[in-house]
Amino acid sequence: MHKATLDYAKQQDEFDELSIYRHQFHIPTDKHGNELIYMTGNSLGLQPKQTKAYINQELEDWANLGVEGHTEAKNPWLPYHEFLTESMANVVGAKPIEVVTMNTLTANLHFMMVSFYKPTKTRYKIIIESDAFPSDKYAVESQLRHHGFNDKAGLILWKPRKNEDLLRYEDLETILEKQGSEVALIMIGGVNYYTGQYFNLKRITELGHKHGSMVGFDCAHGAGNVELNLHDSGADFAVWCTYKYLNSGPGSLAGCFVHERHAYNKDLNRFTGWWSHNKQTRFNMRHDFDLLPGAEGWQLSNPPILSMAAIKASLDIFNKIGIKKLTEKSKKLTDYFEFLLKQLGEDTIKIITPENPEERGCQLSIQVLNANKALHNELTVAGVISDWREPDVIRCAPTPLYNSFQDIYHMVDKLKDILKNEIE
Numbered sequence: 097m098h099k100a101t102l103d104y105a106k107q108q109d110e111f112d113e114l115s116i117y118r119h120q121f122h123i124p125t126d127k128h129g130n131e132l133i134y135m136t137g138n139s140l141g142l143q144p145k146q147t148k149a150y151i152n153q154e155l156e157d158w159a160n161l162g163v164e165g166h167t168e169a170k171n172p173w174l175p176y177h178e179f180l181t182e183s184m185a186n187v188v189g190a191k192p193i194e195v196v197t198m199n200t201l202t203a204n205l206h207f208m209m210v211s212f213y214k215p216t217k218t219r220y221k222i223i224i225e226s227d228a229f230p231s232d233k234y235a236v237e238s239q240l241r242h243h244g245f246n247d248k249a250g251l252i253l254w255k256p257r258k259n260e261d262l263l264r265y266e267d268l269e270t271i272l273e274k275q276g277s278e279v280a281l282i283m284i285g286g287v288n289y290y291t292g293q294y295f296n297l298k299r300i301t302e303l304g305h306k307h308g309s310m311v312g313f314d315c316a317h318g319a320g321n322v323e324l325n326l327h328d329s330g331a332d333f334a335v336w337c338t339y340k341y342l343n344s345g346p347g348s349l350a351g352c353f354v355h356e357r358h359a360y361n362k363d364l365n366r367f368t369g370w371w372s373h374n375k376q377t378r379f380n381m382r383h384d385f386d387l388l389p390g391a392e393g394w395q396l397s398n399p400p401i402l403s404m405a406a407i408k409a410s411l412d413i414f415n416k417i418g419i420k421k422l423t424e425k426s427k428k429l430t431d432y433f434e435f436l437l438k439q440l441g442e443d444t445i446k447i448i449t450p451e452n453p454e455e456r457g458c459q460l461s462i463q464v465l466n467a468n469k470a471l472h473n474e475l476t477v478a479g480v481i482s483d484w485r486e487p488d489v490i491r492c493a494p495t496p497l498y499n500s501f502q503d504i505y506h507m508v509d510k511l512k513d514i515l516k517n518e519i520e
């Protein structure tokens with residue numbers, strides 16, 4: 097049984113074999129130099145201390161070698177993306193041929209829909225979760241319009257029931273039983289950004305495939321947070337960013353997964369560029385197009401190496417620990433977080449994230465009775481970096497790489513003080 101004391105939290109940190117990794121990250125500080133309690137690894141992950149050296153390596157090679165760096169750099173730039181593939185595949189539970197790092201997240205979502213949203217006159221609808229991340233909703237709406245469909249009529253929202261926050265699979269089943277023959281694509285956020293609900297990707301995929309639909313996931317809140325097992329899920333595609341739990345810096349490149357069953361399918365329509373062309377003949381320039389197999393066959397451009405260096409710095413840490421061990425610690429951290437929050441009184445605090453550890457990652461979305469943004473501001477002043485989402489939700493994501501049990505203890509302690517002062 098947990099204890100709501102600082103001594104207990106300290107003890108948990110001493111037992112934790114991953115606690116050493118916190119020192120490999122830059123923890124932001126206040127203006128007096130005190131470390132802040134950083135709970136927003138789900139928004140922008142912290143900087144690994146080794147990132148600077150990885151980027152500097154490429155800056156130096158560029159300075160010393162110029163264009164020759166493409167082949168002569170310590171990590172040659174031509175195949176640089178390949179240095180990320182295996183680690184990235186491990187993080188998301190995929191085979192190397194299924195994974196590539198390229199573009200940015202919403203761009204990848206569009207490129208995937210070019211191939212996997214193939215509407216006909218009668219089967220053209222797209223299902224997304226009603227509280228999807230805005231960029232995802234805008235992207236699927238614009239795909240509908242691009243193909244000449246009405247984006248209201250073509251979009252089916254999978255909604256929570258009245259007075260509920262989480263989505264139920266039975267309701268998705270009902271949608272598909274009624275309209276399954278009209279659905280061309282199911283595109284769901286693998287872990288919902290707002291509630292933190294982690295969906296059963298395999299279950300959704302099987303359901304979609306049974307009704308003849310393609311199935312893809314936006315795993316921005318899943319990659320580096322939960323064991324996604326993308327290959328086993330059977331999903332047709334998935335996309336994710338690397339600047340949240342994968343700590344690769346603001347606006348960094350994104351990941352993309354295409355299931356192995358599509359790896360050699362040259363008939364799938366797609367947008368191509370020279371980076372989707374055979375590596376052996378790419379620089380002969382005058383060859384007819386010769387498609388690369390696997391996820392790499394969706395690349396267009398030679399990628400930004402400085403950003404890839406930051407991804408490599410981060411993935412090397414993930415690789416050392418392994419996503420399994422990380423999620424084990426994550427479950428302990430979030431369990432403790434939930435325990436402490438519940439001590440504040442279930443009439444004051446409601447956690448909308450699922451209670452079942454298999455249905456969530458590290459994030460807890462906390463609804464505080466009668467709260468408004470002032471509460472979030474007070475938390476910030478008290479040194480807690482959290483995330484506010486209208487109308488009344490604070491999202492906190494203690495990440496196993498750099499958050500400690502003491503962080504969690506202090507965060508809840510500060511929240512308790514703020515709530516107490518409000519009542520007095």
Ligand SMILES: *Cc1c(COP(=O)(O)O)cnc(C)c1O
Pocket residue numbers: 200201202203229231232285289314316317337
């Ligand atoms: C963070 C996030 C985005 C952001 O998209 P960018 O293209 O990286 O700006 C989109 N969708 C989801 C689900 C996200 O969590």
